[in-house]
Amino acid sequence: MIRVGIVDDHQIIRSGLRQYLSDHVDIRVVGEASNGREAIDLVRTHQIDVLLLDLSMPGQGGLDAIGMLRAKAPDMGILILSGYSEEHYALNLIRLGASGYLNKDCEPSQILEAVRVIALGKRFLTPAVAELLAQQLNRPSDAPLHDQLSEREMQVFLKLARGASVGEIGEALSLSVKTVSTYRTRLMEKLNLSSNSDLTYYALKQKLID
Incomplete structure (x- = not known):
């Protein structure tokens, strides 16, 4: 069974x-x-x-x-x-x-x-x-940039892309604001992006969010 x-x-x-x-x-x-x-x-x-x-x-x-x-x-x-x-x-x-x-x-x-x-x-x-x-x-070089993200970085990335604040993300994932900010900095570097609007645009373009 x-x-x-x-x-x-x-x-x-x-x-x-x-x-x-x-x-x-x-x-x-x-x-x-x-x-x-x-x-x-x-x-x-x-x-x-x-x-x-x-x-x-x-x-x-x-x-x-x-x-x-x-x-x-x-x-x-x-x-x-x-x-x-x-x-x-x-x-x-x-x-x-x-x-x-x-x-x-x-x-x-x-x-x-x-x-x-x-x-x-x-x-x-x-x-x-x-x-x-x-x-x-x-063809590993063809993989999208977000494939480099860790599980936690991906979670933070998707929440930022949907418009959540650092504080809201910290509460949802039981993390401190400082830790979320660190994840944000890392994922920005990995994705070669510089702002939250860039994150949202990237996520929409890759069809990771609606």
Whole structure:
């Protein structure tokens, strides 16, 4: 029996996934959460083999939570289900500890296949993600600048790009203003940018934010 957790801020998506997965005798949905903080509590209180995790959620999103989830449950599989296409986030998230990445426009059967593959301790790579991985290995110089960012730098970058202040970011990520400012300086250097408006423009151009 594969024990699955579902993390998404939309009730209708959670309900749809629960109903679809529960129709298969080898899968049992053991719990749900609507944001990253609830996901951490879910993982703390339930034995989960594969966690289906949305990226964009109010409060703490999937990107913010993935490091803590991986620390709490190192053997748990994490399947990212996102509205963003693979080219924007997949490789970064796999490096951060995700076991697979699917766009929400995928066929339901792909989610089922991914859950079963990840439950075996393997990674699930769609042909599109596998191609991105091959391109990166073959042409590392072509990788976008944001691929250089650490997990924490990426979190700070996306929040700055969406207009959050240093103080707001510090509160959201439980960091001091000084630490957030240090991350901001580092990521600005890595991206060769000089202002928050530059960050926003870069993120929009790379389709990292809407």
